[in-house]
Amino acid sequence: MNVLFVILAACVVAHSYETKWFFMDEANNIQNFFKNQSDNMKTFFEEQKSRMEKAINNGYEEAVKMKDSVNTYFDTQQKKIASDVNNYVERVKESGRKVADTWSFVPSDDLASRMENPDVVLSVPGIITRNGYTCETHMVMSEGYLLNIHRIPHSKDGVVSPKTVLLQHGIFASSADWILNGPGKGLAYVLSDAGYDVWMSNMRGNQFSREHAWLKSNSKAYWNFSWHDAALYDLPAVIDHIMKVKGEGTKITYIGHSMGTTILFAMLTLRPEYNNILAAGFALAPVVFFTDLKSPIKSLAPLASNVAYMEMLYGSHEFIPKKSALGKISNGCDVENIDAFVCKNIVFYICGYNEKQLNEKLLPVFLSNLGTGTSWKTVVHFAQEVVSGGKFQQFDYGSHNQKMYGSDSPPEYDLSKVTLPLTLFWANNDLLSSETDVKLLSEKLPTKPEIYLVPDPEFNHLDYLWAVDVNTYLNDKILDSLNKVYTKPTVIGFPFKFSFGV
Template sequence: MQLIVYLLPFCGFLDFAAAGIFDIPKNVIKKMMGTNKEQSNSPYIFSQDNLDMLQRIRKVGFPAEAHAIQTEDGYLLTLYRIPNKNGPSVLLQHGLLSSFADFLISGKAKGLAFILANHGYDVWMGNFRGNTYSRAHVSLSPSDSKFWNFSFHEMGVYDLPAMILHITNITSQPLHTYIGHSMGTTASYVMAAERPEIARMVRLIISFAPVAFMTHIRSPIRFLTPFAGNIEGLLYLLGEDEFLPHSSLIQFMSKLACDMTFVQDKICTNLLFLILGFDREQFDVNLIPSILSTYPAGTSTKTLVHFAQEHNSGKFCQYDYGCVKNLQIYNTPEPPDYNLANITTPFAIFYAENDWLSGIPDVKRLISLLPNVVDEYKVPFPKFNHLDFLWAIDVPQLVYNKVLEVMKMEPTLMTKKMQS
């Protein structure tokens, strides 16, 4: 659940502006907004600004496809694929304010999508409605507030089913594994609870940094959630229903704040750790330009408010519209809980001790309510945090080797483990 973290580089930007460094030479601005030739040999595939996403993947030696799909409620989503038509299919799903690029940014040696492709999997990467790569609808424009009337509930009920149905139709096989990070896990629990006919098409669901219950988050953002109602009004005023789209202005300001060595090392990373948990040892600061080339990818304000409601209520439930509207929509004054007890799909839960957005007591509560948890894995590194599941220096050894092991587990063994 990447949250206010994407505003943090701007704090550094404002510090420099106050110090009288706002007057930037035009040649510096041109360099920041254009291609940085000094990075042309960078191992990170997002350092060449003039390449589109398919070209970036192909440039490092992998085939790539883009698939446009439509949800039942009319949203148009983009699925990216590193195809292996003879391999088992895997769907990777990003977190809040993110995109499919999460699984590529670390490069061909450490990016999860590339690692899975190298192990023979047919790799698919989804984009939730409203992000940079899924900003379309059959009848609504992103300039229409109705376009942004969604939260992670609709992502689970409509987006994931559309992706899974498309993949299974293309491959003529069930989805071998779904891997979600942060909000990608949240939507998977919604999907499995609300759309069991779709969940039965998935052999195994793996959760990185699971987010369902949020009572024990340690991030300072917990101090904002009691004001969810006021936050909603404020964010609607500032974002016009959309929160943090990936605009050229935001990208420029982010680069300005974080391309400077001191700010990059002292301000950007420290503020990021303040939100997500401190782990300087595992964070590669060289990734920051690559991260900022795709972040933030945008989402709806309603999604953020829904997460704030989860923290306030201590429940994992549908969106709270208030007593009157809840009665109209749900026929109850309170929003209904998602019924995790009815989920039959096997889950493997990966969590970390230093994840300030996915507290261990909340993870344990989730595990106790999911009937078919076939593996629970605490990363054996005490400082491992929320974003380390994507970009830690040693994430292949600390996490992805275990993922590959779990993915090879036979269905009969999963059944035995569930029954034991």
């Protein structure tokens, strides 16, 4: 066993010695191998570096050559483009000079480019401003309707006057009524020249008071109004706005034409406190009673009422004259192709014949502002007045009166509540406002008004707005009456509360 162990031990030692030398040789071989590989790799990278540097250098040279080539190309193209553009501009300039000589930049008096009558297309503020006056536009909200008020605060060279006048137009009309006769004759201009602060309101639904805060203008709800609503809500809102702008105690005289008078008398009964707020009222062609209506439209009243009800129920809720029976009759009065003979005779037929006081040049202006928007209900309300048998009453809802008023008939406006100092203007040839009905109105009022007969036997319903001699027949009287209003003490509210002067 020992011998065997010795032999084995000797073998192991011998083997270990041999293994050591074997690994030493292998280590040397590996070291040499990696050294050789390192040298080879170093040589390889040196070669690659050399090649890369050469490639980069050659590439840079090529890039420089390309850059020079590109720069040369763009320089050439830029010069060519610049040359082409300059040549083009010169050609345009040359041809432009020829064209410009005929129209563009040379001032000229080309009469063909001028409007024959600017007032046909301009708005009320535009017309007023064009004529050298100051115009303001105020907006008042009444039951959601946004009402525009046009104001001429002073004469051309003056300051705002405490003497204030409010003008209210008639049916199918607007604030344009008061300026269509032009400076020197249009009542708004005449009053301004005389030193008054002039306000011109517009009824809900017309072209200047078309907007509403929440209702669509093509809806039944929007057009569900008559002059009753203007009297109950709109006119008080306008007066309150003027008072707010000018201060409490401001003396305001109201001047209304046709439906503008209807609104005044209805307001003074529905809102009697305004008898003490206003200083005076002038009613031009009062329209309150229709017992002696001479205009041919009297025969259309029952029919108009029925047709209007149909329109209100099934059709358009807006009354537009050019689509109504009246509009169809007046088709020949289209502003673009006006037939003066036809137009003036339609006006005379409805309002009264007066050739002498008609300025035919105003017809296009009048027509461009006619039919600016109102409701079928307004027309119905007037038709009801015609067939009421001499009553001045609220809207007749027929079978719905019990629900609306608690009675079978609509209530009448109580004219005994009207205490405002008034002047009633009437004319013999006014087919819409007769002597009989003006006198009936006067008899119904507790305080007798002054009554003024226009001293022209042919003066008609529209001559108040456009008569050639309107100053002689009307405006001078208005100025005289206004002067009396603003030069005497006025009671405001209850007795012992006075305001003197202007």
